[in-house]
Amino acid sequence: MASALPPRLRGRVGAALSPRESMGFNDQERRTEMMLELVASFEPEVIIETGTYQGATTEWFADNSNTQIVTVESSEWFFSYAQYRLSQIPQIELIFGNSVSALQELSSNLDIVARKTLFYLDAHWNEYLPLADEIDLIMANWSDFIIVIDDFEVDDDAGYTFDDYGPGKRLDKTLIPAKHRDQLFAYYPKAKSSEETSHKRGVIVLTPKRHKDLLDGLSLLRPTPLSV
Numbered sequence: 203m204a205s206a207l208p209p210r211l212r213g214r215v216g217a218a219l220s221p222r223e224s225m226g227f228n229d230q231e232r233r234t235e236m237m238l239e240l241v242a243s244f245e246p247e248v249i250i251e252t253g254t255y256q257g258a259t260t261e262w263f264a265d266n267s268n269t270q271i272v273t274v275e276s277s278e279w280f281f282s283y284a285q286y287r288l289s290q291i292p293q294i295e296l297i298f299g300n301s302v303s304a305l306q307e308l309s310s311n312l313d314i315v316a317r318k319t320l321f322y323l324d325a326h327w328n329e330y331l332p333l334a335d336e337i338d339l340i341m342a343n344w345s346d347f348i349i350v351i352d353d354f355e356v357d358d359d360a361g362y363t364f365d366d367y368g369p370g371k372r373l374d375k376t377l378i379p380a381k382h383r384d385q386l387f388a389y390y391p392k393a394k395s396s397e398e399t400s401h402k403r404g405v406i407v408l409t410p411k412r413h414k415d416l417l418d419g420l421s422l423l424r425p426t427p428l429s430v
């Protein structure tokens with residue numbers, strides 16, 4: 203019966219009926235601590251998340267910062283679910299569509315690109331993996347930013363899990379376009395996977411030189427070379 207409903211309506215029904223279980227960041231406690239330190243130190247003026255899913259991480263950002271949050275979701279079902287869940291939080295703007303088109307659109311907004319931006323790139327799962335195109339767009343249009351990529355390989359700690367969709371679609375350092383690697387500095391979580399909880403998804407944090415000192419000073423990150 204529920205499957206006969208259009209996706210947007212199913213999303214709303216799902217959001218209304220299902221409890222809000224996740225606290226965001228795949229329910230990982232060490233990751234949450236790391237993100238708390240990062241957000242508090244960086245003080246972003248806007249947070250852009252790609253891949254809203256059920257909006258758990260989006261809601262965490264709203265609970266832990268006073269800044270505007272833009273989140274993009276390409277599935278009608280999840281967009282509708284998140285819209286229902288997050289509709290009472292005015293600092294959140296939900297966009298329905300492909301993350302690359304949304305970033306393209308945002309990049310034409312001079313007010314947005316001028317702001318200190320935290321990107322949380324988490325749009326995976328589909329045939330088309332937008333990550334490299336997302337990074338290209340950010341590098342071409344923003345200068346004041348930090349990028350966090352979820353579900354990423356931590357290459358010296360096999361206990362962290364990550365997404366691998368086959369050749370050219372493995373979330374590892376080779377997916378960061380080579381032309382950008384010498385302009386970016388990379389960091390892994392300082393916590394070992396054995397100290398992480400829940401899904402133990404890996405993550406990488408990228409910054410241009412302007413925020414290198416800030417990230418070097420954080421207690422919950424450690425630098426990693428971007429050369430592959």
Ligand SMILES: C[S@@+](CC[C@H](N)C(=O)[O-])C[C@H]1O[C@@H](n2cnc3c(N)ncnc32)[C@H](O)[C@@H]1O
Nearest residue numbers: 253254255259275276277300301324325326332
């Ligand atoms: C790993 S989940 C995101 C989890 C969410 N950020 C969180 O922390 O709870 C991936 C989401 O990305 C969405 N997605 C996949 N490809 C996308 C694209 N190109 N643009 C926007 N969303 C996309 C999927 O539909 C899915 O909801």
